[in-house]
Amino acid sequence: MREILFRGKRIDNGEWITGGIFQQKADDVKDEVVYIIDNSSNDVDWAHRVIPETVGQFTGVTDKKGNRVFEGSIFRYEPHFTTEKACSEAEMVNYNMSKQADYFECERKITVYNARTDNIVLEAEGYMSISNNTTNELVITVKTGENSYKKNYVYLNEYTMYAVEDITGTHTDPYHYKLYWHTHEGVSIEAK
DSSP states (O other): OOOOOEEEEBTTTOOEEEEEEEEEOOTTOSSOEEEEEEOOSTTOOEEEEEOGGGOEEEEEEEOTTSOEEETTOOOOOOOOOOOSOOOOHHHHHHHHHHHHHHTTOSEEEEEEEETTTTEEEEEEEEEEEEEEOTTSEEEEEEEEETTEEEEEEEEOOTTEEEEEEEOBTBOOOTTOOEEEEOOOOOOOOOOO
16 A cells, blocks of 8 residues: 655754645635644654645655655666667657657557458547557547546457557647547348
């Protein structure tokens, strides 16, 4: 279970403290007042007023020394370079384009086919990220507006395949997407 914990810098002495959070907004106070409830000493909880801009929630991650990492933490990164394997320009571009799509900066068209019947089952077009999950589903996450997203699932089996086309460069509204379901009525058979 993830520990819910916050950190903030006290207004009175500049000390960093961790604990629960309490926010207060009163009509007579211009700005919101934020308190961290420190339960680290004795059996008594103390609420300390903190600088709101310094408050961050525990991410659930610790650094190599075991220190908790909070939202807004600043840390030093020492890159490790290796000369064992170099990547080609195409590999680098492919990686960057995939990351761009995950940030909804790349317009795509996805077509799902029934490989047994050669029929198109679904087409989706817009700013989207795709992945396959552990339950054999194609997960299509689409940006539909500012901070607004929708998630669609397509079950994959031995007869289902999909193709992804990068169509960046067209002039489509980034906050809308098109989803086309292609349905085919079955052939009616009369048994005698």
